[in-house]
Amino acid sequence: MDSFEKEQNTYNNALKHISNVRKGTSIDVEEFKALTKEYGRLLRYLHRVAKFFDIAVSDSLDLADKVHYDELTGIYNWRFLEATLKQNIKKLSRSDSVLSIMLLDIDFFKQYNDTYGRIAGDGCLVSVAETLLRCVTRENDIVARYGGDEFVIVLPYTDERGAHVTTIRMLESMIERNIPHEKDDVADCVTVSIGVTTIKVKYTHKAADYIKRADEALYMSKQNGRNRYTYLKF
Numbered sequence: 001m002d003s004f005e006k007e008q009n010t011y012n013n014a015l016k017h018i019s020n021v022r023k024g025t026s027i028d029v030e031e032f033k034a035l036t037k038e039y040g041r042l043l044r045y046l047h048r049v050a051k052f053f054d055i056a057v058s059d060s061l062d063l064a065d066k067v068h069y070d071e072l073t074g075i076y077n078w079r080f081l082e083a084t085l086k087q088n089i090k091k092l093s094r095s096d097s098v099l100s101i102m103l104l105d106i107d108f109f110k111q112y113n114d115t116y117g118r119i120a121g122d123g124c125l126v127s128v129a130e131t132l133l134r135c136v137t138r139e140n141d142i143v144a145r146y147g148g149d150e151f152v153i154v155l156p157y158t159d160e161r162g163a164h165v166t167t168i169r170m171l172e173s174m175i176e177r178n179i180p181h182e183k184d185d186v187a188d189c190v191t192v193s194i195g196v197t198t199i200k201v202k203y204t205h206k207a208a209d210y211i212k213r214a215d216e217a218l219y220m221s222k223q224n225g226r227n228r229y230t231y232l233k234f
Helices: 003-023 029-066 078-094 109-116 118-135 160-177 207-223
Strands: 098-106 142-147 150-156 192-200 229-231
Touching: 078 098, 078 142, 078 150, 078 207, 098 109, 098 118, 098 160, 098 207, 109 118, 118 142, 118 150, 118 160, 150 160, 160 192, 160 229, 192 207, 207 229
Parallel strands: 192 229
Antiparallel strands: 098 150, 098 192, 142 150
């Protein structure tokens, strides 16, 4: 008989004796004391096992959840972004729906870091992420950090007009946030440049192509003076 079977027999015998006590059946007192002691030990052991299992499951869920988020800003990361874009392509293509994508970066961010230091630069990224989150209001809208000082905003079921409204809100909100930046050539505070594209989604599309088109629009925003957005059709 292995250890598990012995524990199981002890547990079952203890339950049997407790049942007999409740029924008023005659029992061996010493044996009952010993079994009760073992029963208590087993309960404590099971409690520890259950607690350990709960912690392990909780840690596992936390880890799975953290995989989707950027460690610094707390918003979604590029892994989640890519997975979400693939899901949107699959879903929106069925109804021939539209999707708008924005690629955004912080103007003169290298100069910001050089002037104020890396810690301040991290704080700036967090502030920009918070500002962008306030500018999107729908449950399915996604704000993700793409890497460095680049952010991507995904707006399902949003046409060019809707993208325009959201983009203007972002540009204005960054000015209102008023993060000091003495090396910004277009303002005395942190500004952003944005590239936007709108797609009538087809199942043959690739997420990377969406990002590439938004990146082309972003490049034009930078070339034309920054602190602005450029729209290009997909």
